Amino acid sequence: MANGKLHLPTGRLIAVAVVAGMIAGALGVYVMGGSSGNNAAQVAVDETSMTAEEKSCAAKQERADAIDGAARGEVAAMMGAKPPRPLQDLKFNSPEGKPMSVADLSGKMVLMNLWATWCAPCRQEMPALNQLQQELGGDTFEVVAVNVDTGGDEKPKAFLEETGVYALGYYRDSTLGLFNDLKRKGLAMGLPVTLLIDEDGCMLAAMNGPAEWASEDAKRLIAAAR
Structure with missing residues (x-):
């Protein structure tokens, strides 16, 4: 507990499972639950060397802190960025299979x-x-x-259909480039990883591990980010 805040949803156990086998030459790792040591949203910054984009995002610290304060219960592992940072250059494919980046989602808050x-x-x-x-x-x-x-679309599309997931756009990256980019930035320890990115492409918060995203806790978190 730090500043009265639990960094783990109540009753959840922490475990990290390593998937046997190689995924495109990379060891697959997935994360169960959050962690009080989840500091992926925090990064040391030399303000004198910051770009204009980095300074613009860093100026949103108060907004990131509000999200951090709203992270409770089922989404307690979500941590406000210190400082918020630009992620406009993250690349993946659109539901239409076309190359895109976070910058193409400008004007919209993105989870x-x-x-x-x-x-x-x-x-x-x-x-x-x-x-x-x-x-x-x-x-x-x-x-x-x-x-x-990695590979073709058949398996992920079949999973979405089997589980009745139809409201989400089919965004895709079969190259592991997106995950590796986030790993280099210190934001991804495994899967799932979730980022809260504002309408200007600034990351306000992040977490590693799953959460109950349909919960009232999650909805309050999103409301606090707006």
């Missing part, structure tokens, strides 16, 4: 979630992400769930 069919906690939280999009999705907010399975 970006990276998932894979081989990641058990990812599979478990997809219906909740689908419900969150159904209830809150629109012109100003979208759940952008990016599938990172």
Whole structure:
């Protein structure tokens, strides 16, 4: 507990499972639950060397702190960025299969979630992400769930159909480039990883591990970010 805040949803156990086998030459790791040591949203910054984009995002610290304060219960592992940072250059494919980046979502707050069919906690939280999009999705907010399975589209599309996930756009990156980019930035320890990105492409908060995204706790978190 820090500043009166639990960094783990009540009653959840922490476990990290390593998936046997190689996924495109990379060891697959998925994360169960959150962690009080989840500091992926925090990064040391030399303000004198910051770019204009970095300074613009860093100026949103108060907004990130408000999100951090609203992270309770089922989404307690979500941590406000210190400082918020630009992620406009993150690349993946659109539901139409066209190359795009976070910059193309300008004007809309985004809850970006990276998932894979081989990641058990990812599979478990997809219906909740689908419900969150159904209830809150629109012109100003979208759940952008990016599938990172390597290979073809058959397996992830079959999973979405089997589980009745139809409200989410089929965003995709079969190269592991997006995950590896987030890993280099210190934001991804495994899957699932979820980022809250504002309408200017600034990351305000992040977490590793699953959450109950259809919960009232999650809805209050999104409300606090607006």
